[in-house]
Amino acid sequence: MIMxxxxxxxxxxxxxxxxxxxxxxxxIVSVTDPEGTIIYANQKFCELSKYSExxxxxxxxxxxxxxxxxxxFFTNMWDKLSSGQIWEGExxxxxxxGSHYWLKSTILPVLNSDKEIQNYVAIRTDITNEKNTELKLxxxxxxxxxxxxxxxxxxxxxxxxxxxxxxxxxxxxxxxRVAHDLKNPLTILxxxxxxxxxxxxxxxxxQDKEKWYRMQNSIFDMRRxxxxxxxxxxTTEIKKSENSMLSIIKLALNHVDSxxxxxxxxxxxxxNVKCDARKMEGVMSNLLSNSVHAVxxxxxxxxxxxxxxxxxxxxxxxxxDGIPDDDLDKIFEPMYTTKKTGTGLGLLICKSIxxxxxxxxxxxxxxxxxxxxxxx
Numbered sequence: 001m002i003m004x005x006x007x008x009x010x011x012x013x014x015x016x017x018x019x020x021x022x023x024x025x026x027x028i029v030s031v032t033d034p035e036g037t038i039i040y041a042n043q044k045f046c047e048l049s050k051y052s053e054x055x056x057x058x059x060x061x062x063x064x065x066x067x068x069x070x071x072x073f074f075t076n077m078w079d080k081l082s083s084g085q086i087w088e089g090e091x092x093x094x095x096x097x098g099s100h101y102w103l104k105s106t107i108l109p110v111l112n113s114d115k116e117i118q119n120y121v122a123i124r125t126d127i128t129n130e131k132n133t134e135l136k137l138x139x140x141x142x143x144x145x146x147x148x149x150x151x152x153x154x155x156x157x158x159x160x161x162x163x164x165x166x167x168x169x170x171x172x173x174x175x176x177r178v179a180h181d182l183k184n185p186l187t188i189l190x191x192x193x194x195x196x197x198x199x200x201x202x203x204x205x206x207q208d209k210e211k212w213y214r215m216q217n218s219i220f221d222m223r224r225x226x227x228x229x230x231x232x233x234x235t236t237e238i239k240k241s242e243n244s245m246l247s248i249i250k251l252a253l254n255h256v257d258s259x260x261x262x263x264x265x266x267x268x269x270x271x272n273v274k275c276d277a278r279k280m281e282g283v284m285s286n287l288l289s290n291s292v293h294a295v296x297x298x299x300x301x302x303x304x305x306x307x308x309x310x311x312x313x314x315x316x317x318x319x320x321d322g323i324p325d326d327d328l329d330k331i332f333e334p335m336y337t338t339k340k341t342g343t344g345l346g347l348l349i350c351k352s353i354x355x356x357x358x359x360x361x362x363x364x365x366x367x368x369x370x371x372x373x374x375x376x
Contacts, residue, residue: 027042027044027123027124028042028044028048028122028123028124029041029042029045029122029123029124030045030056030061030122031119031120031121031122032060032119034117034119036061036120037060038056038057038058038059038061039057040057041053045124048095049064049095050095051063051096055096065093066092066094066100068092068100069091077107081107081120082117084111085109086106086109087106087107089104090105090127090131091103091105091124101126103125103126103127104124104125104127105122105123106124107121107123108121108122108123183223186222186223190219190220190223193215193216193219200212238276238356238357241275241276242272242273242274243273243275244271244272244273245272245280246270246305247270248275249267249288252281252282252284252285253285253288255285256285256288256289256292260297261298262295262297262298262299262301263301264288264303265300265301265303266303267303267304267305269306271305273312273374274376276356279356280357282349283350283354284314284316286347286350288301288316289346290346290347290370291317291320291368294321294368295319295320299319299320301316301317302316302317302318303316307376309376310375311359311374311375312373312375313371313372314372314374315369316369317369318367318368322365322366322367322368323363323368328363331347331363332348333348354374357374357375358375359375360373361373
């Protein structure tokens, strides 16, 4: 083949050795026979592929094949070349040491006097640096696009939170005024009903006694709703100190209205937590009350404590029927409740208090489990 090329150059009155020197300095050149067997490889080719000329001669270019291109890529290339057309494209090759490099390639079929393909000449340029730069730019672009998506999402979330916060502030102010106006007369009703209960019950028939108890329960529910509204309206600064979490849980049980017939299993261990004891007592009271309500008088409630290097974890798990899947995502939203009597503010207040501590509260289903994480 080299003799053939040399003869062609002589016909054109050109010095073949000069052209070979130029090729070797600036291009990666190889020549194959019609079957694709390498019969010539210039010095530049050897330097880039890490193979010596002796190792390349007699081999097929498959020795340099990487996993970048599929079979269709090479099939289309050879279909074009075998039909006498020039092929141009970019190829990723694998060097002898396992490293990879990119080539911008032009492969030309060389025909003999009978118009039959005698050889293939490949002239290539190393574009590895350009491809690496392109890859870095693509990664940077992808990263910027993702950051942009995240930023848009964050702005939308912050905007929604701001709107929600403004609405809640307005609701809180109005609800606080109404609650204060209702609290005083309701306290009088509650006080007198308690005072009169022994006297009245002794004079009432069984059916009327039931009505009296229902009235007392309604007064109690109204007081609890008003307290929830007031707790929501007055968000005060937390006062942290070292506290026994087990003691807080035990104190919270005093505020759980009724758990007769419900087995509440407290932790056997104790962990000290830096928190606002009064507010965390309110959180635990709310979660335990919800669990008692969920098991409907028959079932178990398990409270567990554990910790790692970052968080103290408190879990309240009950054996109730669970929260409907459609309600899970809404469970911490304001005014959302699954109870017949409830403000939908209890869990929102819990979330706010835990958030003030730099922690988080979450819920999972089957069994219903509320998990609080407070930083150590």
